[in-house]
Amino acid sequence: MERVKKVCRGDIRAASRLIRDIEDKMPSVRIEIKNLFAHTGKSHIIGITGAPGVGKSTLTDALIAALRKKNKTIGVLAVDPTSPFSGGAILGDRIRMQRHAEDEGVFIRSLATRGTLGGLSQAVGMAIHVLEAMGKDIILVETVGIGQQEIDIINHAHSVIVVLVPGMGDEVQAMKAGLMEIADIFVINKADRSGARQLLTELQAMLGNTQPPSPGWRPPVIMSGNAYEPLTFAESTAALGKKIEEHYIYLQNSGALTERLNRRALAEINDALKAVILEPLIHNLEKNGELQKAVEKVKNRENDPHSIAEELAQSFLK
C-alpha cells in the first residue's frame, strides 16, 4: 500500500499513475481504492457542465484562479469524448488551464470518455477519490460537452454549475426536463452577445414557476462576460465563486447535503457492482466463447436476449 500512502502525501506521480490504472481497469487497483476510501469525503466537489463550446474550460480556468486567491487547493478532472471509430481522443480542455500547470496547489487531469455515455468517464468516481485523498479542498469536474440528458454529473458533484450561452433556443428549451433541472447555479456565458438578456428573463421565468430541486435554494443566474475582457470576467467569476461557497454552506445547513451524499453513495455502489459482477461476467463470456454463441442465437432468432441474459445470470450467480 506504498502507493496509497504516497497519494495521501500528495505525490503527483503516484496519483496520476493510479488514475491511469483506474482508467485502464487494472485488477490491482481495487484494493488500493478500498484503502483510499478512508481518506476521502472532505472535498467540495463541483460539476461544470453544458453544451460543447459554451466555455466550460475557460470558466474552469477562471474559477481555479479565483479559488487559488482564497488559498484553496484544487483538483480538476476534465472529460473529453473518445472517438467511436478509432478509440482515440483529443483532450483539449487543458489548453485553457495551462497557466496553472506549475502551480503546486493545482492538479489537472484529462480523461477520455472511453465509450461511457452520461457526460463523464467511468473512471471519474474513483478519480475523484484519488483527488480527495490527495487532500484537495475543491474538486472541479468538467463534463464533456453535453446535450439535454447526459447528467451523470449529479451522481458525483455536491454543486452543479450549468453553463449556457445565448442563442440556443426559445423559452420552451428552458422548461425541458434534464439538464435545465440539475443546476444549482446557472452561468450565462458570453453574456456580451445578443440574446443574453432574453435568456436571463426566460431562465428567471422558468425558475420562478418551478419547484427547485432542493427546497430553500433557488439557483442563482450569473451573467459572465467575455474572457478577453479580463476585468469584467474576473468580476463575474468572483461572483460565481461566492455563489459556490454559499451553496456549500446551504447544503450543510439545510441537510440537503445528506441527499447528495446518498445519491453519490448509491452511484458508487452501482459502479462497484458493475465492476465486480457485470464486467467479469462479460469478460468470461467473451473468453469462453459463450457470448458469441449467444449473439448467434439472438441473431438467428432462436432465442430472445432476455431469456439468454436470465440463463447467463443464473449460471453465473450459482
Added chain:
Amino acid sequence: MVAKPGLDGHDRGARVLARCFRDAGFEVIYTGCHQTAEQIAAAAVQEDVDLVGLSCLSGAHRALFPRVVELLREKNAADITVIGGGIIPEQDFQPLYASGIKAIFTPGASLDSIVEWIKTNIKPR
C-alpha cells in the same frame, strides 16, 4: 501529449499530428502554443503520458527540447519518452539525441512514419 514549447504560434502541424494520433487510436493531450518547458513537463506528469511530442518551428529547439527531458528527469519521470519535430537542421540531430530526445521528424516525414515509430517504440501496458 503534443506540445509547443517557446515563442512559436505556428501550430497547424501540431494540430494535424494530434488529429492523426487520435485517428490512430491514441488519447492525445494538446496543450496549445507558447508553453514553457516547465509547463510541459508538469502537464506530462499530471497526465501520466507515455510520450511527449514537441513541435518547434522557431529555431529554439536546442535550448527547449533538452530542457523538457531534464525537467522530466527531475520529476522522477525519465520513463516518459520525448520526441521532437519542426524546422531542425541536420547538424542539430546528434546533440538532441545526446540530450535524450528519442526521435526527430522534420518536414516531409509522413504521418504514417510517425505513428509507426510510436507504435514500435511505445509498448501498450
